Amino acid sequence: xxxxxxxxxQARNGCSRPSLQAHLETKHRDVKIMAxxxxxxxxxKEETIYDDNVDDKLLxxxxxxxxxxxxxxxxxxxxxxxxxxEITAGSVSSDNQTLLNTWIKPALKYWVLAEGxxxxxxxxxxKSVLKQQGDKTFTPDVxxxxxxxxxxxxxxxxxxxxxxxxxxxxxxxxxxYLNPGTGADVIHPARTVFQSGMFLQGRRGxxxxxxxxxxxxxxxxxxxxxxx
Numbered sequence: 001x002x003x004x005x006x007x008x009x010q011a012r013n014g015c016s017r018p019s020l021q022a023h024l025e026t027k028h029r030d031v032k033i034m035a036x037x038x039x040x041x042x043x044x045k046e047e048t049i050y051d052d053n054v055d056d057k058l059l060x061x062x063x064x065x066x067x068x069x070x071x072x073x074x075x076x077x078x079x080x081x082x083x084x085x086e087i088t089a090g091s092v093s094s095d096n097q098t099l100l101n102t103w104i105k106p107a108l109k110y111w112v113l114a115e116g117x118x119x120x121x122x123x124x125x126x127k128s129v130l131k132q133q134g135d136k137t138f139t140p141d142v143x144x145x146x147x148x149x150x151x152x153x154x155x156x157x158x159x160x161x162x163x164x165x166x167x168x169x170x171x172x173x174x175x176x177y178l179n180p181g182t183g184a185d186v187i188h189p190a191r192t193v194f195q196s197g198m199f200l201q202g203r204r205g206x207x208x209x210x211x212x213x214x215x216x217x218x219x220x221x222x223x224x225x226x227x228x
Contacts, residue, residue: 036084037067038083038108039067069115070160075163114153
């Protein structure tokens, strides 16, 4: 009987230890996270500077956090949840596959780099937070880490904005983008992805045009777009 079998056997027979429940809960959480990822750990390692020896468990959590914090606000609850459900079911529509492969994954790769840069420097132990440092490597100072994170964030925001523009242009193909649902917990698609905020001045300079009813000014394309 394998480790998993022994744990299940212990649970069924009421001989579980305090650590057993925590172990099972952790395994269940890991399975749920892995099933809902918009990009795999393998692709992250193949197409970014992450080493092959980075722990997949840690990387999966970084991927999941990145898509929840940065991709969900752009897609909105309706489209985001629909894609998650299709990935979990193992059957993704051709339109959603195009959205994932061509637009979301390039953005998500850079968000994972940005979010993981400082995370991978530390390890949480029983009594303290430890800073990891290899025998033949050195740990950069705080300012270097900040510059590196800023670099990845700039690239991630640029690609994420392309996701937004694609969805605005193809909203008829993705009806859940314009209709994410109702309720206090529903997230509506963001109109801008840049953390510094939208600068409402046209590319040719001058005063930004007045807002029109039912429209918003898209400074990236220097024109009005239909309000989402």
